[in-house]
Amino acid sequence: MKSEKRRDDGGWGRLIRDIVAILLLVLFIHSCVAKPFYIPSDSMMPTLRNGDRLIVSKYPYGWSYASVSFHLAPRMEGRLFGKMPERGDIVVLEHPEMRVDYIKRVIGLPGDRIELRGGELSINGKAVKREVQPMLSIPVDLNTPGPQSSLHRFITRSADGKPVLELPIVRETLPGGASFDTIDMGRGFPTDDYGPITVPEGHLFLMGDNRDGSADSRAPTAAKGLGGSVPFDSIAGRAEFISFSTDGTAKWYNPLSWWQALRPNRAGVNLRPDQDGAGE
Secondary structure: OHHHHHHHHHHHHHHHHHHHHHHHHHHHHHHHOEEEEEOOOOOOOOOOOOOEEEEEEOOOOOEOHHHOHHHOOOOOOOOEOOOOOOOOOEEEEEOOOOOOEEEEEEEEOOOOEEEEEOOEEEEOOEEOEEEEOOOEEEEOOOOOOOOOOHHHHHEEEOOOOOEEEEEOEEEEEOOOOEEEEEEOOOOOOHHHOEEEEEOOOOEEEEEOOEOOOOOOOOOOHHHOOOOOOEEHHHEEEEEEEEEEEEOOOOEOOEHHHHHHOEOOOOOOOEOOOEEOHHHO
């Protein structure tokens, strides 16, 4: 009986060790290689929609306390194998005060002089190239626009009577050539005028693509913004592509609804900015 008990204890011990090893492996991959990320708001529209699921790579900029998943690491200065992002990259970061994840686009690098006047962006004294695009039509669903989104004013009806968002799009091209679409809702928003400020050493200036509906570096932390340029150490990773996207109708208890809720043509969308040679 004693030998049987020892064999049972050994079996349970191996099981526990295996579970711990698997959990550590998952944490390592999640923190050092890549992790999934869910978009909970409209602040990065039109590029990202509420309900998108992304893959975020952890290694392009090196690793810091923010790389460790689930906010398990204490905040500290320094970055291992640090490499500065490029203008136009979409990054996930830890909010400078709240231990929550944000996702924004890199607009300013260390030493850049950033200014907005009437919603128009200038970097280092030069106006960023802006090209007005045709209105973008996006189907309305339970996830888009989000419940507290400022985009509800753009809901209209398509020719077949279905509700759609008709969004005013401006394409921007940053110095270096990164080119992407933004939403410009017009003038009169608090974040239309900002600066000029110079991005400090070791910091980044971040903005959402939904320029008039994003709490980013232009907004104070009291308004859930980033309160200015953010430390490079707070960057957790780079958004790479959309794995899948749902419209909000899925029910956890109904697997059939999971498939029905998938949005068409969203899976596999590359989130790296286009490159326009005229961006310099």
